[in-house]
Structure formats: structure tokens, C-alpha cells
Amino acid sequence: MKSRYKVTFQPSGRTVHVLAETILFEAAARAGVLLQSPCGGKGTCGKCRVRVVEGACAPSEACRSALTEEQLEEGYRLACQAKVGGDSVVDVPDASLYEASTKILTSGEGRELSGQPAVWKRYVELPCPSSEDAVADLRRLEREIGKVHVHLDVMQGLPNALRDNAFKGTAVVCSSRLLAFEPGNTEGQCYGVAFDLGTTTVVGELIDLTTGRELAVVATMNPQISLGDDVISRITRARETPGAVEEMQASVVGALNELIEELVAEADVPQEKIYEITVAGNTTMQHLFCGISPAALGEVPFPPAYNRTLMMTTREVGLRVHPNARLCVFPNIGGFVGGDTVAGILANGLHCTDRPAVLVDIGTNGEIVLACDGKLFTTSTAAGPAFEGARISAGMRATVGAIEKVVMNGEDLVYNVIGDTAPIGLCGTGLIDLAAVLLRAGIIDATGRVLGKEEVPSSVPSALCSRLHERDDGQVDVLVASAEESKSGEAIYLLQRDIRELQLATGAIRAGLNIMLQRCGLTADDLSEVLIAGGFGNFIRRGNARRIGLLPNIPSDRLRFVGNASSMGAKYVLISEEARGIVESIAESAEHVDLSMDPEFQMEFGMAMMFPEDA
């Protein structure tokens, strides 16, 4: 029996290698396929149903009670219950996807967006002018499509566009603005692109605005990385290097243009039929994308330049789609609570939840949103880059070669490596897993100290114990992968100071969350939901996150992974004009809490750095 299996998800064809016994739901998330999970993975709602068409994924008890014998025969499983038992191919029905693509549903019941995109097309056949009907060309068109504002170039082209085509053609309208008048009936070709503009990664999704369906998704590194690894280094560059803002803007716009070309190639649609682009990112990334200096974000009190949705034409920033296409950049709430958080609030319906709920985006900056009594409180907390692998001795991003998962298997730990290769280092989820495993075994104590071989409880299996290596200074390293196993030929260790970095990161997020709860007179128990957003959040094992204190100790069914909420929010605004209005009011009404101003924060932070005694 192999210890790792390859799982391919259809129809996307995405493939991952996971440890044996990994639940399908987790494997799917790792592959970027986010499934529905309203019951929180308890196997009771049946919403995450998939069909295993090749390979072996044994049905659990919950599968047997939720599905008929016939369905089980056909390979149907509950993804949150069935475990990978061999190389498999799994069909994912649309209905099981977290984002139902044709209909926008926010997280709660009955909270639907009306779903009319700002951009729409209408094919018209107008009567030709006659002596009895000599109205202006524009009014002739408006009798069919209603009153519109007109771009000058459209107005300039309209008389000929009408006369060259016997007064027939397709009007393209965006929020009462006539973007174009095209020959023939092009009603079926109406596209938009939603961008999630991350510090590290940029994700673009091509959306068919007539159906709301996603036609293609592409991603690339944010090329600004070469000019600064994280938000702070780019702010510093903007402050210190003349021309840096323009340079960084040009580089990210170039990346978006490349993604647009990939998207239209993949979906085989005409580039000039893209009429709207939405962009959600953190405050700094949005500033740089718009060519607005983020210099003030490098200095107390970190005020953003703008707090409003910025609307412009795509050509103003140099995006190559329809020249009159609208560009909508999300509003910011604070210097480190940006459009991505606003998008996440929208996508998860936090603005209209009636029970206290929290959204946490775990990254270098942990953004926290608490919805309570119809109000939104937001903050950001400097978690540091531990979750992204930085400042961890063997740390790395979650890319090929990263140990992304660590579990106990009998007497020793085993790990899974992204891309099924020899390990290069540890990414954030692997780090959390490893810390949780060591905490449970008693090798790390509540203060975060790694115990020596002589100090560990006798219950620690000898295989695990043999991984501990005491240094001359008394600090203890944990061997994760031996020199033989590792790609580089050098052993991979977890060091004492890596645990300290992890404590700083988890402490910052937990302290932030605790302060926010205290402000509203709540405890973690009062929360109806804790939503974990962000690409990283997707892959965290809930139990392990609770064990190290990153997440509060509340039942699993109240902890939900909501995937790339920023991307989803950006898409919502494309698909629903109403959503754009909601975004505006979210940014306007959300209260931004500055943790550095809170006298309790240091105390909370210190306490939150301790690992919970039990969990």
C-alpha cells in the first residue's frame, strides 16, 4: 500500500498528491476545487457529493446513510467523509461547488443578490429615419434601450455604425453608459474579468456576463515581487525610490494584461468583448495598481489615499480590453484593511448576517472582520510572514517541494509534499501541522519550548523521540526530513526559533480577534461562524489550527473555509450591479479598529502567544 496517492478532479482536470486517508474534501481544496460544506464537514448535509469514477475511496458510515446503495455503487461519496484510498479520478458536479456559478448566493439563507450585471447588451433593429421620424440617431437608439450617457468616441462612431448596418446592431451598456454600438447581433459575447490582486499572486477569472459562468481562471506571480517581497518592502520602495510607483504600476498592469490574454486564449473569446474589470486587493496593491503612492501606508497612522470604489475606464490604467470598458477598483477600509477584505465581507454576506460572525484572512497581515448587531468592525494585525514560510529556517511558500501536511502515522510522523517530489522545506500548513503534532505528543510545552529527549513524556514513541536533536546551547531541533529524503541532500529541521515565529503569528491573530470580541462584549462561543479566508486558509487543518491557538476552540461546524473570498467578491461585483452598491456601503460603514491604539493589545498579544493547555 502506497502512502501517497494522486487524485484528479474533473472536469477541471486539476491533480494533487495527498497522503493516504486524506479526506476528499481536503484533497479537492488543495487542488483548488472548493466544495460546499454548510454542515461543517459533519457529513449530514450531503452538499459536497462527488463521484469517484476511478480508484478507491471507501465510503464512510455517513456516506452510507446519506446516499442510496445505487449511488454508492456508481461511486458517489460525501467528499467531507470519504478518504483517499488509492490513485483516483473524481467527478465534481457543479452543484457541489462552493461557488454556484450561475446564481449568486451569499453564505446565509435567502440572501441573494439580484444578479443584474452592470454591463448588458441589446440587439436592436431600428426604423430608418424618415420625414415622419427624423429624431436624432441617439434618441432613435434610446427609444429601444432607454436613456444613456455616451462616450465621445461612441457618439462619433454612431452615425456611421447605424448607416453602414441598416440601423441594426448591438448596444453595449454599462451602468447607463453606452460603451459601444457593434455591428450585428453580439448579445452572446459579453465578458468581464475579476482580478484578485495579491501581494504574491494575481488571480484572474473570465466571466460570461450573460450567464454569470466562469469561463477560465488563470494566475501568475505578482511581478512586483522582484521589487519587494512583501507589502512593507514595496511601500518602502515607493517612499524612497523616485519613479517606483510608476514602475510598480506598469509591472502589475503588464501582468494583468498577460493574464487577460491567457484568459481569452483559454476560453476562445474576443479580447475586445471584455467590457468590465473588477480588481480587489489589499490597500497597498490597489494603490500601486492605480498608480497612487502608498507612501503614507508606511507611517503611523497608515491612512489610505482613498476609501471609495474607484471607477474609471480600463484604458486609464492601460488594460487592453474594450477601450471603453469600465474598471472598478474596490474601496479600502483602512491602511491594512483593503478591497480584498471588503470583497470577502461581500462574498460571505457578513454585511447582512444577523448573528455574530468573524472573517479571518490569515497572511502576513491577518485581517479580521467581526460582524455584530448589524455593524462591521475590521482590523489588521501584523502576523508576520511565518505562514508564508518566511523567517522560518526551512520555510518556503506553498509551492512544489513544500511539506504541506504532517500527521502522526503510528509511532512516527509522515508528511506530504506538494507536487509529490522530495521535500525542499516547510510551508505554513505543514508548520501548523507539525507544531500541533509536537504539542499533542508533549514535545512542545505551552510556552512553546521544545523539550529535550530527557524531558519529554514517556508516552512519546521512540521513533518520534529520535527526531529531537539537542544543540550545544540547550535548544532542541526537530528533524522533519532526513538528508536522504530531502531534495537538497540536507536534512530539514524545525528549530526552536521557528516555533517562536509561529507563536508571534498566531498570537497576533488571536489577540486581534480577542480584542475585537471584547469590544463587542462577546466571547468566541457567541460566534455563529468563523470564516477562514485566503488561499492559505483553505488548507489549514481545523483541529491543528485550534490546537496551536490560531483559531478559537469552537466546534468544527462553525469553522468554515471560504477560499479566495477576495476573488469571489470581485466576481460578485461583475455579475451584480447591486453588489457594487453594497461594496460601497460596506466600506463606508465598517469601523476600522487600530489595535496599536488599544491599551489591552500588548497584554492580549502576550497571552495569545501561549499555546492552549488543551485543545
Place this chain on the structure above:
Amino acid sequence: MKSRYKVTFQPSGRTVHVLAETILFEAAARAGVLLQSPCGGKGTCGKCRVRVVEGACAPSEACRSALTEEQLEEGYRLACQAKVGGDSVVDVPDASLYEASTKILTSGEGRELSGQPAVWKRYVELPCPSSEDAVADLRRLEREIGKVHVHLDVMQGLPNALRDNAFKGTAVVCSSRLLAFEPGNTEGQCYGVAFDLGTTTVVGELIDLTTGRELAVVATMNPQISLGDDVISRITRARETPGAVEEMQASVVGALNELIEELVAEADVPQEKIYEITVAGNTTMQHLFCGISPAALGEVPFPPAYNRTLMMTTREVGLRVHPNARLCVFPNIGGFVGGDTVAGILANGLHCTDRPAVLVDIGTNGEIVLACDGKLFTTSTAAGPAFEGARISAGMRATVGAIEKVVMNGEDLVYNVIGDTAPIGLCGTGLIDLAAVLLRAGIIDATGRVLGKEEVPSSVPSALCSRLHERDDGQVDVLVASAEESKSGEAIYLLQRDIRELQLATGAIRAGLNIMLQRCGLTADDLSEVLIAGGFGNFIRRGNARRIGLLPNIPSDRLRFVGNASSMGAKYVLISEEARGIVESIAESAEHVDLSMDPEFQMEFGMAMMFPEDA
């Protein structure tokens, strides 16, 4: 005693040469100084009061009863009554000007525009960001100036503009759009330019938007003239010559840019402090200015491309003022009823008059507006170019050397020449005067035939009679200026066919007016006012215009010259945001009457070509 005198009007310093006995009101109009005249020149309202500071202008009876002895001593006169009796210098008080410049009054009583310009400035001193107050830069500003939309470049510049100037500066807002944020307090520098875009002439007025005062007026020829003399030839060029629309747009935009430079030089204001430009012109001129082909205006049923106010930034057409300045081009009502007519309706309050009234703009196209029962009916009628001197054998435009006025002086006629030089030809007003003089003398009969020496009544003085020269074909020419008098050394004649051209022109306008009146069940007597607009209209002698049938035979106090109503309307929109809304609703609600569709038109036209039997 000289037969002509020089009159200078202060404070503008404009000078004209006029015949002795010319009333001051007319002399002022000729100098481009339009005075108030609510009583229609009867000398009863006292609104046209001026002060003769040099020279002799004897007071009339009406002056004596309207003014005190002391005022008469000081040189005060009623301009509509006092006649020029010598070279004079005349002071014109602001209050006597037709356009009171600081307060917009439409023609009727109590019809004031609220007078808030779309563009306004506010100097602000914002609190610097602090930990207690870390809101976005934009919101910080908006707390002072209210919510605004922001141009991308303003947003890009705002963070530095605030920080480089200790968070002080001047916000420039146009219709809730932040156009600029300027260092220091520039509240006092807020300008706009209103353009009257004629086929022949372009007039620009620089307005101080903080006071509504006119700072400078300049004019130039429309350079498109070199590409086509009139509207039709430019439409033809647009239809037939590739690139002609772009060429004509560039040429007129170039002319406007030159005027802008003249305006700012004359008034000594910074060019980049011009934040709004309004343009009113006929349908074809507006199309060409915007780069919209007027090709369809050359073909039945002459539909314009647009009927809406076009709003854009000035840089979209290439005007060199503030780069974010707003450009507002007037809406069109029909193919030959354009923004100039809409502006005229606005300037004269025709949209809100409660008694039937008519506005006539006399030119190559006579535009007629009839206001009746809260409705506006508009039409245009092809008067031909006679009034502009074209197709008249000795015709010319109203420029230096043109005989602009003809009167009987004892037994013979005398004329006045623009610029006080030897005559070159006849312009429109001179033509009307001459025809009226000859009609009154009985030299021309009601059919328009010029009688021979033997046919004229015996009452015709011999001096006048000796001006008649019968040709071989029996047609009779009238000598206007002898070879010795004329500039070229060739005699200036009025020919029989010149009278025919005049009949076509007057007939077209009267027929149009009559049809409009009939449609509304009105006669000319029912009209409370007939407003004569256009540069040309200013200089027509009312009695003569009535005599030749151009104007209906109604009392003088119901005939008003309203000057360059198009220019005034363009200015109103600069000064009052409310006016822009009114303009939009005028264009939307006005009914356009196509005379060519009216079965009665040919009959009316034929009848209107006859000169009235008496008048």
C-alpha cells in the same frame, strides 16, 4: 455739420461711426453694447439710461420727462430716445446693460436662475492624520467638501498634494467631481469660457465663475470657412472628402485654443484655472466640433446624431485649459435647429413664458421658436444667404466697408459705412434699409419689381429718381454709391435680382413664422413678444424690417432685439448648474416642425414673398 459722427462707449472703449441723428441705442448695439429695453424703445421705462460725457446728443421730450434737470445737466440720456448730434463719448452704467452680469435674469419678471455654477472651489485646512483619526485622504477631504467622484489623476496626486502643503489647499469641484486639489488658497481664481460657435464667427467669453462677471470677449472667424463657406458646403465636404470631419474638427478646436489664449492674456488669468467650457452652435458646427460626422444632415430627413447635452473633458477634444475641465456641448433639437437655438430659448426664458412669444434668429437658416401654452415649437427655414451678403451682386458681410444703414435725408438717400471708410458693398441691414426706403418711395412695388424712371410716382424726388438706371432688358438698377464714392472706383448698384433674393429670404422666414402661428391657432397680434436674435438681428431697423415683411406688423414695443442669445445661453450654463438641467429639458420637450412636410408651406412661402402693401 458733419453727416457722420464717431461715438465711443465706455468703459469698453468700443467705437462706431454712425449717421447723424442715429439714436444712441442703435449706435450702442452697433458697437456691441446691448442695452436694456423693456419698453421697446418708447422712452417710458428709463432702463437704457446712459451718460454722454463728451459731445452733443440732444435730449428728447421723453428724456426730459424721465430724467431730472440735474441728471440732464450731467449728460444723462435715455439711449432709446437721444440722437447722436456730434462725436461723442458715452458712459454705460452696468445696470443699463441687457445682460446684468452678476445676476442672471431671464426675460420675464421673477424668473431668476439660482445661479450656482457647476464649478466651485473651497480652500480647506484639514487636520493631519493621527492615530485617533486615520481616515483615508479622500474621506478627510470629503468631510469638508462633501462626497465627490474623483478623476484618477487627481487621486494619484492627492496624497502628495496634501502632505507637501501641510494638508491645506483648494479643492476644485465640478458637479460633484473633484477636478483638482491645488496648493494654497486659489478660491479667487475660478474661470470658465462660453463659446458661441457660429458658421462664420466664433465668439468666446471668459467668465469669472465666482462672480458671474464677464472678464473678456474675443471673436474670430471660424477657420472652417476656408473649407466651405456655409453649413451645406461643410456637410458636403464631410460626406465626400475622407478625413474632412477630423480636419474640420482640428481647425475649429485650434481656433478655440487661440481664442482661449487671447482671453487669458486679455484678462491676465492663468489658463489652467479655466475649469469649464460650454459650447453652443448650430447642429452642424456642434457635430464638427465634436468630431461627429454631420453627413446625415445633408440628406432628407436631416437627423442629427445626438439630441443630448454632450459632457466630456476638454482634453477629449484637445482644448488647452485645465486638463480635467468639463466640456459641455449643447443639445440639438433638429438637423437645423441646434444648440444655439436651445441657448437662445434659455437666455430669453421662452421655456417658461406664459404668453405666446416668438424667437427668430435671422441668418442663412432662419430658426424660429414659438412658445405657446407651455410648449415649444421649433423649425428652421432656408432663408438663403442674402442677409449675409451672399448672392447679392454688391453684397458683403457686415465688416469694414459695408454699407450697413440707408436712410432718406431730404430728397436723397444717405448711407453709413462700417469703419467710416469708402463703401465696398452692401451688408444685410443696408439691403433691408434700402429696400424699405425704395418701397416707401414707391420705386419698388409690392411684387418686388423696381420701377423705371417713367413708372415711378411723381412724388419721388428727382435726386432719388436719378439713381434709377434702366438696362436693355428693361430691368432697373438702383445706384447706391457712385464710382467716385466707392472704394474700388466702381459704382455700387442694387439690382432687380438682389430684390428677388431678398424676397426669397424674407418670404422663407415669414412663411415659417406664419405656419408655426397657424399650427397653434394664433395670429401675429397674439404674440406678446417677437425676439430677434443673432448678431445680424441686432442691427436691423425694426420699421424697415416690418416694411419689407420680414417681421410681422406688430407694435415696436413687442419687437425686441436680444443680441447674441446663443452666447448668452452658453454663459448661463457656465454660471448656473440649474440652467444645464433646463437646457436638457428644453431639447427634450421642444417639438421640431419640419416645414417641408407641411402642405401649406409652398403657398405661404409664395404669399410671404410679396412685400406688404402698407407698413
